[in-house]
Amino acid sequence: MRVLVAGSHGQVGQHVTRFLAERGHDARGMVRDEDQTEDIEALGGDPVVADLTADVSHAIEGSEAVVFAAGSGGEDVWGVDRDGAVRLVEAAEEEGVERFVMLSSMGADAPEDGPEPLREYLRAKADADERLRESDLTYTIVRPGELTNEDGTGRVHVGEHLDARDGDIPREDVARVLVTALEMESTHGRTFEVLSGDEPVESALDRPFGE
Numbered sequence: 001m002r003v004l005v006a007g008s009h010g011q012v013g014q015h016v017t018r019f020l021a022e023r024g025h026d027a028r029g030m031v032r033d034e035d036q037t038e039d040i041e042a043l044g045g046d047p048v049v050a051d052l053t054a055d056v057s058h059a060i061e062g063s064e065a066v067v068f069a070a071g072s073g074g075e076d077v078w079g080v081d082r083d084g085a086v087r088l089v090e091a092a093e094e095e096g097v098e099r100f101v102m103l104s105s106m107g108a109d110a111p112e113d114g115p116e117p118l119r120e121y122l123r124a125k126a127d128a129d130e131r132l133r134e135s136d137l138t139y140t141i142v143r144p145g146e147l148t149n150e151d152g153t154g155r156v157h158v159g160e161h162l163d164a165r166d167g168d169i170p171r172e173d174v175a176r177v178l179v180t181a182l183e184m185e186s187t188h189g190r191t192f193e194v195l196s197g198d199e200p201v202e203s204a205l206d207r208p209f210g211e
């Protein structure tokens with residue numbers, strides 16, 4: 001599949017780009033800095049320079065799917081986490097892309113209940129997720145808890161509503177979930193939360209998501 005990765009040079013995005021290439025997909029890695037293009041090639045991706053706060057139509061051209069792994073890091077939540085994501089959803093609709101996998105966040109279902117410093121960010125993520133749900137695209141929305149830089153284990157706990165106090169999840173495993181979800185029909189039209197756990201990613205995604 002020809003897949004555009006937004007945020008492909010990010011910490012999650014680099015794992016996503018590498019996994020896509022390893023699984024035989026044509027990974028198009030969006031970066032906003034020309035100097036990052038060599039790194040994307042080294043991961044097996046095909047770089048494209050684009051900024052989510054500007055026109056992205058050239059980046060999405062010819063794509064069959066999108067994985068959104070970009071994020072503002074709290075710098076510009078409305079411009080990147082909300083409007084940048086919405087811009088890419090709308091560009092995907094225009095391009096006739098079928099599939100869109102969104103890296104969201106635990107807490108985006110109830111921003112007002114989140115910790116005060118995170119509320120704006122969670123509201124921005126909630127708005128972007130809502131726009132994706134209203135789109136014509138076949139979506140999957142993945143909401144991980146706190147991210148770590150531990151090595152991935154390939155084992156997760158997936159549910160519609162998990163308790164954030166129950167743990168965290170390595171970025172490598174989040175990337176594994178995003179790429180596996182992209183390939184699995186059982187995740188179409190689904191929103192779920194994910195933490196580290198005991199179940200292999202594929203089987204966790206291939207059943208109803210209970211608590």
Ligand SMILES: NC(=O)c1ccc[n+]([C@@H]2O[C@H](COP(=O)([O-])OP(=O)(O)OC[C@H]3O[C@@H](n4cnc5c(N)ncnc54)[C@H](OP(=O)(O)O)[C@@H]3O)[C@@H](O)[C@H]2O)c1
Pocket residue numbers: 006007008009010011012013030031032033050051052053069070071072073080081084103104105106143144145146147148171
């Ligand atoms: N941290 C957590 O515990 C946590 C928990 C749940 C969900 N999340 C979500 O996971 C996301 C990814 O995490 P991460 O650790 O991989 O973040 P990261 O390393 O900061 O990566 C974010 C990527 O987005 C890119 N980006 C930012 N603004 C952009 C723009 N205007 N146009 C195009 N690309 C842009 C960055 O590019 P540059 O290199 O050019 O800056 C970077 O490559 C976070 O942003 C957050 O939404 C995080």
